[in-house]
Amino acid sequence: MKFGELSRRTGVPTRLLRHHEEQDLLHPERGENGYRVHGEAAARDLGQVRGLLDSGLTTEMIRAIPPYLSGPEEILLPAGHLSPETAGLLQGHLDRIQARIDCSARNRDRLAAYLEAVRPDTGPPGERG
Incomplete structure (x- = not known):
């Protein structure tokens, strides 16, 4: 095509x-x-x-x-075809992805805590005001 x-x-x-x-x-x-x-x-x-x-x-x-x-x-x-260079590239990428995930999780938790503190209707069901 x-x-x-x-x-x-x-x-x-x-x-x-x-x-x-x-x-x-x-x-x-x-x-x-x-x-x-x-x-x-x-x-x-x-x-x-x-x-x-x-x-x-x-x-x-x-x-x-x-x-x-x-x-x-x-x-x-x-496994026998994975060169050290390629393994290093992929590991570095995995490390960067994990760092972004960790940062996003921290930001999510901080935002959720902030909302919970300033908005009474964001708490768990049954505890909302």
Whole structure:
């Protein structure tokens, strides 16, 4: 399928598809006419790439793991193929995600405590004033 069709099927603008190709995240073939042509798996692969980007992975991280992507919810990476560099990239990302989760939880708890202190109707059911 051509870029336009892939864009329509996935909802990803063609400009972003070209960017993903430039970042070596998509690998279209060239037809006899020189146009980019994507196989049927391209929509699935693009969904995987978009999901990884949405989760905060960088294009550098994603380029390191494409051979092990099997679908939007699954990454298959045999332990023997995980390089120390890739492991470090992924661990660093996990650490940053956890730090954001911890910060969000603290902020949630502080806001909830503030609301409970200033609004009597935000307490647990049965204790609301």
